[in-house]
Amino acid sequence: MRKGQLQAMEPIIVVIMIVLIAVVALTYFVRLSKSEATIMASTMDSKDALAILQRASTLPELSCALSETQGTACIDLYKAWFMEILMNDPTQDMLKIRYQPIFGNTNVSVEIIKIEDGSSPFNPIQIYNGLAPGVDYTVTRTYFTIHEATTDGRAFAIMHIARESR
Amino acid sequence: MRRGQLGQSFQWIFVIVAGGAFLVFFAMLFRTCAQIGDEQIKGINIYSVSEKLQSGAWKGDTVEVVTIEESLASCPADSVTIIGGGQAAPMDRAPVFIPPALGGEMTIVTRRAEIARNTESPIIIGGVVYAFDQDTYYIVVQDIQQQEWRKLIDILPDGLNIKLISSGEVRDIENLQVPESAKTAVLVSTNPANLDLMTQGLKLPSKPDRYYGVMLNFKDTTSDGGGTARFYVREGDRFVPARKNNRLNYATYHLATGAMVAADYDNFRCANEAFTERLRIITTLHEFRARIISDTLLEDDQFRDPYCAANLRIAAEALYRMNTGDGDEVPDNEKYLELFATHSGKLSHVQRGLLDSGCPVIA
Incomplete structure (x- = not known):
């Protein structure tokens, strides 16, 4: 290429360079933004999970009895079981609508965990299933105390909250 | 340095400066977008009526002032729903004082709803939501319910038109004028004699068609009793008993420390239904739980405790009769509330x- 031709192409090269820099910058900020959005979504999910746990543990349908753990998130094991039975009862289809403002479009289940070995003595108890079937979902977990009234036993439990992926 | 080389250097400097400018421009653009997103999320959380109701409704003694537009209040088949911020909140944590006309600013106050609140170990059944309308004039006679009303009013913010009067002051009710600015008046008493005096003596504003009156009479406030209520409406210059299509139904006094009041019968009906349906779930759940624990305490050698088992069985039977209408047929809502009143004394006991015996409790 002659020197004259190179000089003639200089403005084009300049434009290309500018566009390249812009694309690189754009890519960088899109990635940065995505990363921030992911962190934000994760924080929001955690906050939502805590809010759902707070609501659930103060609902008379799930809360521990007055004489039990007060001031902490506590759910009664038998009530949780009964909620699962109700939610799976086809004649009680209005219940999902009734509890939707409390649990949102989520599936909420609770699982007892044995501290000693991390195993679970029961299958998870699904206390609410408001997530549309077939959608992609993410699960957030939060922790609480579950109370079993017969033995006055308290156990460590995990609340799994599945919601549609953002 | 030759002239051409100098020109090229300037071009490269230009490229770098332009690139940097682009970089700053995009950075600012993305930051601005992110900030707008944050504000929108924050806005929904702060201003959503449903969020407020959900976060506080089952706790005791929370006070929220919310603005509810009339157009946003709806009454679907079985609940009053308030829609705000894209969310819907059924007001099924009543009994509530629903302002006669939904709309404008209301003060939402939540209290714990308990069975037999006069005992040391009440059964908490949930929350009570009182919604006070700033344009409504409330006259409350402090007689038998004095303590509860005082506690409620103590946590209310200023600016509500609530006039507390003693039984003695009812005799001078003629001196009490409902303000002209009030859209409605709600009168509360537990004494039938007070009701008569108030209906006859209270001075009403000069525009009768804008007002109506409500009087509540809980005839029995003991833990075992039921409750009655009367509903009066303004007709001409007098209060008269309301007709059926706008009569007042009520939740019994010890069921929760309030009653539902609504000028619009549909509003009342759906709130009452929503509350009763919710209560049915709770008492059915209590029955199920009491029965399971009772059976375990009776049959499991490891946890055998006949005394606790027997008492939980009594509770389960009382709850069964409440939930099933004494086993005959599933009671309608009105009958269910009557049964609730009948059996709640025993449950409390x-x-x-x-x-006291260290047994598992009903709720």
Whole structure:
């Protein structure tokens, strides 16, 4: 290429360079933004999970009895079981609508965990299933105390909250 | 350095400066977008009526002032729903004082709803939501319910038109004028004699078609009793008993420390239904739980405790009769509330015994 031709192409090269820099910058900020959005979504999910746990543990349908753990998130094991039975009862289809403002479009289940070995003595108890079937979902977990009234036993439990992926 | 080389250097400097400018421009653009997103999320959380109701409604003694537009209040088949911020909140944590006309600013106050609140170990059944309308004039006679009303009014913010009067002051009710600015008046008493005096003597504003009156009479406030209510409406210059299509139904006094009041019968009906349906779930759940624990305490050698088992069985039977209409047929809502009133005294007694004996309790 002659020197004259190179000089003639200089403005084009300049434009290309500018566009390249812009694309690189754009890519960088899109990635940065995505990363921030992911962190934000994760924080929001955690906050939502805590809010759902707070609501659930103060609902008379799930809360521990007055004489039990007060001031902490506590759910009664038998009530949780009964909620699962109700939610799976086809004649009680209005219940999902009734509890939707409390649990949102989520599936909420609770699982007892044995501290000693991390195993679970029961299958998870699904206390609410408001997530549309077939959608992609993410699960957030939060922790609480579950109370079993017969033995006055308290156990460590995990609340799994599945919601549609953002 | 030759002239051409100098020109090229300037071009490269230009490229770098332009690139940097682009970089700053995009950075600012993305930051601005992110900030707008944050504000929108924050806005929904702060201003959503449903969020407020959900976060506070089952706790005791929370006070929220919310603005509810009339157009946003709806009454679907079985609940009053308030829609705000894209969310819907059924007001099924009543009994509530629903302002006669939904709309404008209301003060939402939540209290714990308990069975037999006069005992040391009440059964908490949930929350009570009182919604006070700033344009409504409330006259409350402090007689038997004095303590509860005082506690409620103590946590209310200023600016509400609530006039507390003593039984003695009812005789001078003629001196009490409902303000002209009030859209409605709600009158509360537990004494039938007071009701008569108030209906006859209260001075009403000069525009009768804008007002109506409500009087509540809870005839029995003991833990075992039921409750009655009367509903009066303004007709001409007098209060008269309301006709059926706008009569007042009520939740019994010890069921929760309030009653539902609504000028619009549909509003009342759906709130009452929503509340009763919710209560049915709770008492059915209590029955199920009491029965399971009772059976386990009776049959499992490891946890055998006949005394606790027997008392929980009594509770389960009382709850069964409440939930099933004494086993005959599933009661309608009105009958269910009557049964609730009938059996809640026994439940309270059993609950206290269970608690004192260190047994598992009903709720």
